[in-house]
Amino acid sequence: MKKAIVAVFLLLSSITSAQIPISDHAEISVITCGPYQGEVYSAFGHSAIRIYDPLTGQDLAYNYGTFDFDAAFYLNFPRGNLLYKLGVYPYNRFRDFYISQNRYVHEQVLNLSSTQKQKVFDYLSRNAQPENATYRYDYFYNNCATKVRDVFVELFHDSVKFDGSYVTTNYTIRDLTGLYLKQQTWGELGIDICLGLPMDKKLTPFEYMFLPDYIESGFDHAKIDGHPIVKAKISVYEARSETIPFSFFNPWIVFGLFLVVVIVISLNDWKKKRLTKWFDIVLFSIVGIIGILLLLLWVATDHQAAAKNFNLLWAIPTHAVAVILLLKKQYDSFLKKYFIVAGIISVATLLSWSFLPQQLNVFLVPFVVGLGIRAFIISKELNK
Numbered sequence: 001m002k003k004a005i006v007a008v009f010l011l012l013s014s015i016t017s018a019q020i021p022i023s024d025h026a027e028i029s030v031i032t033c034g035p036y037q038g039e040v041y042s043a044f045g046h047s048a049i050r051i052y053d054p055l056t057g058q059d060l061a062y063n064y065g066t067f068d069f070d071a072a073f074y075l076n077f078p079r080g081n082l083l084y085k086l087g088v089y090p091y092n093r094f095r096d097f098y099i100s101q102n103r104y105v106h107e108q109v110l111n112l113s114s115t116q117k118q119k120v121f122d123y124l125s126r127n128a129q130p131e132n133a134t135y136r137y138d139y140f141y142n143n144c145a146t147k148v149r150d151v152f153v154e155l156f157h158d159s160v161k162f163d164g165s166y167v168t169t170n171y172t173i174r175d176l177t178g179l180y181l182k183q184q185t186w187g188e189l190g191i192d193i194c195l196g197l198p199m200d201k202k203l204t205p206f207e208y209m210f211l212p213d214y215i216e217s218g219f220d221h222a223k224i225d226g227h228p229i230v231k232a233k234i235s236v237y238e239a240r241s242e243t244i245p246f247s248f249f250n251p252w253i254v255f256g257l258f259l260v261v262v263i264v265i266s267l268n269d270w271k272k273k274r275l276t277k278w279f280d281i282v283l284f285s286i287v288g289i290i291g292i293l294l295l296l297l298w299v300a301t302d303h304q305a306a307a308k309n310f311n312l313l314w315a316i317p318t319h320a321v322a323v324i325l326l327l328k329k330q331y332d333s334f335l336k337k338y339f340i341v342a343g344i345i346s347v348a349t350l351l352s353w354s355f356l357p358q359q360l361n362v363f364l365v366p367f368v369v370g371l372g373i374r375a376f377i378i379s380k381e382l383n384k
Helices: 004-009 071-079 091-100 116-129 143-160 173-180 186-196 212-220 252-270 277-299 319-326 330-352 362-383
Strands: 027-033 047-051 058-066 084-090 105-110 134-136 161-162 222-224 228-238
Touching: 004 071, 004 116, 004 222, 027 091, 027 116, 027 212, 047 091, 047 116, 047 143, 058 091, 058 143, 084 116, 091 105, 091 228, 105 212, 105 277, 116 143, 116 222, 134 362, 143 161, 143 362, 161 212, 173 186, 186 252, 212 222, 212 228, 277 319, 277 362, 330 362
Parallel strands: none
Antiparallel strands: 027 047, 027 105, 047 058, 058 084, 084 134, 105 228, 161 222
């Protein structure tokens, strides 16, 4: 049912406005929709532009957040070549979709002259044409929220001033995304593992506007031609409070149990003077494969945020080769030294956790502890 609703919603993006003048009674608004915890990508909220003209009957939402789930999407996503496009919907359908998910909907009616309104309408109409609608998406610098802001920056240049003095925090990109993913701990963990040092850049107030909430706040504190750009705010819908269900399937519990298993197996191996090789082969194979994928994201794709990833300190790609050698006894001398080094790297990573340039996810601490324990156990038993 959910997929059917999304499919119908995306189908509506084919509706585009005619290139006709809007009347002096037209209103242009920034629409901000609240977060939805059903998906990771929807946890950050959404932004759009509404054009409402009671005389011509137009009431449209211009949405820079649409994309097609086709073969090209699945080919482009791993390479970092994400193609999104500007879709145009009947506003009431756009609004009702977000309300149906219990997401707040706020409208900021903008204080624009008739000439300025027509410029915005013409700009959006041109961009909605099939040959112009597609753009290259970036998670933090060119997304559905920043595109809304940039419409007015590109059209009115220095006439629009965003006063960022309301931003009193000194957050990084990672800090801000973490705030929105408190209910999606696995999603937060996945992002923290896959994306590297660029996520730890301190943001300017202008750059905070990669998030829809800060688009709303940014326009609240913006001026055009010296006057407040927002002339009226409308609370279209406020989300009902919902109880967050507790789940035992969270990273603390899962990785905590993993560490307990590692300790039990390691103590048993220590006592019986042997290795539980199947466990080590599975563990270090998985970690090695993760490391290879992280390295490829860094060097072989256009995912700029995946560069310089310090998670490679624990997800060492060469582990994938080491487990193959672990099956052959003639490499024991080499592997003993290899796993001593791997254990030392684990310890060094844990000791420097709070000082690394990249903020590693704290959920990983028990996992890295477990990796270090098994590395030292392997080196000790191979020595025998």
